[in-house]
Amino acid sequence: MAMTATGPGATTARPFGPAVALSCRECGERYELGPRFACEFCFGPLEVAYEFGEVSHASIAAGPASIWRYAGLLPVPANVAELPNMNPGLTRLVRADRLAAELGMRTLHVKDDSGNPTHSFKDRVVAIAVEAARTFGFRTLSCSSTGNLAGAVGAAAARAGFGSCVFIPAGLEEGKVIMAAVYGGRVVAIDGNYDDVNRFCSELIGDPAGEDWGFVNVNLRPYYGEGSKTLAYEIAEQLGWRLPEQIIIPIASGSQLTKIDKGFQELIKLGLVEDRPYKIFGAQATGCSPVARAWEQGHDVIQPVKPDTIAKSLAIGNPADGPYVLDICRRTGGAVAHVSDAEVVDSIGLLARTEGVFAETAGGVTTGVLRKLLAEGALDPAAETVVLNTGDGLKTLNAVEAGVTATIKPSLKAFKDAGLL
Amino acid sequence: MAMTATGPGATTARPFGPAVALSCRECGERYELGPRFACEFCFGPLEVAYEFGEVSHASIAAGPASIWRYAGLLPVPANVAELPNMNPGLTRLVRADRLAAELGMRTLHVKDDSGNPTHSFKDRVVAIAVEAARTFGFRTLSCSSTGNLAGAVGAAAARAGFGSCVFIPAGLEEGKVIMAAVYGGRVVAIDGNYDDVNRFCSELIGDPAGEDWGFVNVNLRPYYGEGSKTLAYEIAEQLGWRLPEQIIIPIASGSQLTKIDKGFQELIKLGLVEDRPYKIFGAQATGCSPVARAWEQGHDVIQPVKPDTIAKSLAIGNPADGPYVLDICRRTGGAVAHVSDAEVVDSIGLLARTEGVFAETAGGVTTGVLRKLLAEGALDPAAETVVLNTGDGLKTLNAVEAGVTATIKPSLKAFKDAGLL
Structure with a gap:
């Protein structure tokens, strides 16, 4: 070469x-x-x-x-x-108080990578x-x-x-x-x-x-792959040089999750953050959930699947880093879970109407898994938590059921008649 | 109230x-x-x-x-x-050397406001x-x-x-x-x-x-309206606390252009930048160009028009701040110009393939006007210039003629046969 x-x-x-x-x-x-x-x-x-x-x-x-x-x-x-x-990066870490309140959590942040130049991580x-x-x-x-x-x-x-x-x-x-x-x-x-x-x-x-x-x-x-470490660095810096206690990361190949863990470990070794426990949670869509299935079944080997989900950015049926993801989620005390496409769509809406963040389907997957694991007691609602949105809702418009409330003539009477007040 | x-x-x-x-x-x-x-x-x-x-x-x-x-x-x-x-703002000021080279300019920057949370200014x-x-x-x-x-x-x-x-x-x-x-x-x-x-x-x-x-x-x-002043502040700060010599701003109501001028003037009065001349240029689409028409005809009054352009974010036929725009462009030695929808589409492509910035139609208007005024000699190719992209190409996909080059079977032979190497 x-x-x-x-x-x-x-x-x-x-x-x-x-x-x-x-x-x-x-x-x-x-x-x-x-x-x-x-x-x-x-x-x-x-x-x-x-x-x-x-x-x-x-x-x-x-x-x-x-x-x-x-x-x-x-x-x-x-x-x-x-x-x-x-020159990507330094995207917003959005303090999500309204979403936290709706989910009964204390401290929640959304790392919103839709702010990157082409709107994904x-x-x-x-x-x-x-x-x-x-x-x-x-x-x-x-x-x-x-x-x-x-x-x-x-x-x-x-x-x-x-x-x-x-x-x-x-x-x-x-x-x-x-x-x-x-x-x-x-x-x-x-x-x-x-x-x-x-x-x-x-x-x-x-x-x-x-x-x-x-x-x-x-x-x-x-x-x-090393580029994904920067998500870890930014989250820690934006929290005031502190690691989050829980983080929910989408899984496609699994590389991003492993590199965020690598980034956190580097910060600890360099003395840039306090060495305290953090739990990493992986999120998949049910229609492409080989890592979550292996987690559920306690397997170390990933059984490839044929993807069938609206979360196309996560639709990798044979994820190369799947075994490493299982290791990391076990080591940190996290978990790997999956949510249905209907839950993905609903979670995109939840994030949008509480925080004004319009996520890609992958962000619906992580937010859905956040909600699911809270309901199951696997996530601690009192622990400082970060959920990743790695893409932009504008690229997955088909996944969203939203449109005009009404179309009217340009008059006050038409507006009032439409019952929109 | x-x-x-x-x-x-x-x-x-x-x-x-x-x-x-x-x-x-x-x-x-x-x-x-x-x-x-x-x-x-x-x-x-x-x-x-x-x-x-x-x-x-x-x-x-x-x-x-x-x-x-x-x-x-x-x-x-x-x-x-x-x-x-x-928490919007602090969007990228992209140094556009490749676009500058293609246009025969010395120093050009794109202020890319597609990086804002909902991807516009x-x-x-x-x-x-x-x-x-x-x-x-x-x-x-x-x-x-x-x-x-x-x-x-x-x-x-x-x-x-x-x-x-x-x-x-x-x-x-x-x-x-x-x-x-x-x-x-x-x-x-x-x-x-x-x-x-x-x-x-x-x-x-x-x-x-x-x-x-x-x-x-x-x-x-x-x-x-005051929010638009932040574009002026950011551009000056990102240039190292210096005003650009030329700036091209899209005109819808005209408010943004007047506020960027107000922001520059404030920075000068506060001693945060050197008081040196700058020229402000306004950009419209031909299909909605009431301010550019008034400029061409030397009028002070704006004759409203019925908009007909793909640049819908600029389609205000009766721009409230039009007269102030004329004043500012005259005072600073700038101009107001317009480009056709075809030039808008072509300019979106030009910006994308030279700088990796996918602009909304409004960014095609400003880039098109930049090119037009350079060709006419109204813009100085040696002066430090900033062109605004105020929105995101993902929101005006219909304006872009782009798609897959070819669809092939997953084999090396199919790839070579398609003549894509």
């Missing part, structure tokens, strides 16, 4: 900042930082290993209003904020992958996507001066398709579901045709 | 912060701060008058990552960030109006809207615990209708255009039925 730093706007001095190696999550084998993603010995996933320098509350606070304030904890160059990227992970692609000299950015990622890659590639070609399952929501295509890259729909798209991409990456392509969630995956 | 501070979460001590009166923009007559919007003597519009206290770069930098960092310059209480509101103005409504004891928030405002009011009302009833012209984009309705308030479509909706609201506000209603853009308009 192309390894020289010749990509658009390449940097040379310590392009990966504090990152020092790739390391196999299964056997610990270490590799030089490069476009690899699987261990040559045990085929385990590779992840980024660091030797962190000095990072303090003050050094972070002095940084930019984006994920780059945490550059010292990410595999990116120190000058990353000056490079042409999307995917801007975070793509931003890291783009910097790696620049360093490795790739020319085309690519991905398999359930929708949000396609838009994030399209936008980031345009801004950074890469070509792009993204792969999505046929039949995605119109908003997600247009948002992927508007940036001018190629958008290829695959007859099949996300898991078919993913298999196709693995085939392409082994072919000479894909040689100078950076697949953000395949050969750039170790870098890409 | 209800004047006691009994609204949800009301504050009592200096609820309007540095604001001291309402003052008529025409005759200068002053009024106590209240839910008034027109001068009793000359019918001129009222605006907020201030006695500013100590405001410094440091005091602003120490504030929250929202418009409330400028609370000392707005008609809001000092503790406004603790009240249940949407309207969250800024509504946030101020909500605080006034709280103080005045209103129970229902309302507005006439071309779409974006309806969503912003619905969300803000939900979060702040008000009821809401918003009025929109029939036939708005689906995304805007759903976004207005999802927060649980009433959404009433009016058979007619925005100007009909506006007239209807004026009728309702004079009726006892509307007595405890806060119409954010009618009886709360003096407060509401």
Whole structure:
């Protein structure tokens, strides 16, 4: 593969900042930082290993209003904020007192990632992958996507001066398709579901045709995944450098959940937050709940499923990080649960009418699981809790039953006659 | 009208912060701060008058990552960030080097207000109006809207615990209708255009039925309008406390343009930026360009038009602040120009493929006018320029011609056969 730093706007001095190696999550084998993603010995996933320098509350606070304030904890160059990227992150942590009151909770926050540039958390992970692609000299950015990622890659590639070609399952929501295509890259729909798209991409990456392509969630995956750590950093900083006691995270591949846990652990080790217990809860839609099923049955192995849910951004039937999710939820005293599509729709409405947050279906899944686990007694209503909304309601309009209350002539009489006062 | 501070979460001590009166923009007559919007003597519009206290770069930098960092310059209480509101603002100022290169410019920035909670600049103005409504004891928030405002009011009302009833012209984009309705308030479509909706609201506000209603853009308009000043403050702060040399602003009612000018003037008077010349340019769609027509013809009076453009968020045929816009563009050495719907669509694509910013039609209007005025020599390509994108492409999907490049079977052969490499 192309390894020289010749990509658009390449940097040379310590392009990966504090990152020092790739390391196999299964056997610990270490590799030089490069476009690899699987261990040559045990085929385990590779992840980024660091030797962190000095990072303090003050050094972070002095940084930019984006994920780059945490550059010292990410595999990116120190000058990353000056490079042409999307500058995602530092989205709102919304104090949700009205929703908390309705659910009988004491302290609840919504981490609302719809405020990112393309309105999902995917801007975070793509931003890291783009910097790696620049360093490795790739020319085309690519991905398999359930929708949000396609838009994030399209936008980031345009801004950074890469070509792009993204792969999505046929039949995605119109908003997600247009948002992927508007940036001018190629958008290829695959007859099949996300898991078919993913298999196709693995085939392409082994072919000479894909040689100078950076697949953000395949050969750039170790870098890409690190972007989700920034959710952990931001939540802790926005709580006043404190970990939440409970957090509800959606599960697609499961990567995001594992990286938020990794982020919390790093903050503890660096002394940036107090080491106190936190519980991580995973959330799936019933129509694609392989991890929740394994949790219920006490299994360590995930049985793949064929997804059938309106929560398309979570519709990964064979989630690669499922076993790690089970480990983390067990270790922290959390749980993995699922809610029906009807509960997803109802929960989107609940979040909107109490807090003014219009969530994507994935946010309906987490809010639904929050409500369900509270009712079951698995969540403590008195503990400080954060629920994630990782996407935007505008991209899943079909999931919402809302429209005009009435259409009337422009007169006071017509208004009064319509009984709308 | 209800004047006691009994609204949800009301504050009592200096609820309007540095604001001291309402003052008529025409005759200068002053009024106590209240839910008034027109001068009793000359019918001129009222605006907020201030006695500013100590405001410094440091005091602003120490504030929250929202418009409330400028609370000392707005008609809001000092503790406004603790009240249940949407905390809009501090959206990205995107350095647009690739777009600048394509247009032959030296330094260009896009102020991208799609990052606001409901993805338009309207969250800024509504946030101020909500605080006034709280103080005045209103129970229902309302507005006439071309779409974006309806969503912003619905969300803000939900979060702040008000009821809401918003009025929109029939036939708005689906995304805007759903976004207005999802927060649980009433959404009433009016058979007619925005100007009909506006007239209807004026009728309702004079009726006892509307007595405890806060119409954010009618009886709360003096407060509401001040929210647009925050665009000026943010742009100056994000440029390192410097005014841009040229700025392109969309014109609907014209209020936003006048308030950005007011914000720049305040910063100069307070010594927060150097007093240097800046030029303000107004942008309209050809299908609703009454201010641009008046500019072309050298008139001071705006001839109302019947709007016919895809830029529905700018489709106000009788813009109240049109004459003030003409004054400001003349005084600063700017201009007012218009572009066709075809140019709007093309400019949305240009901005997306160069900078990864997916703009609403209004952003296509400003980008189109930028390109047009550069070609005509009315804009200086060497001067530091800011172009506003005030809304989100996801809400005007119909305006975009983009979709999948191809649909294929999940195989490498199908991909290669489709000629997509």
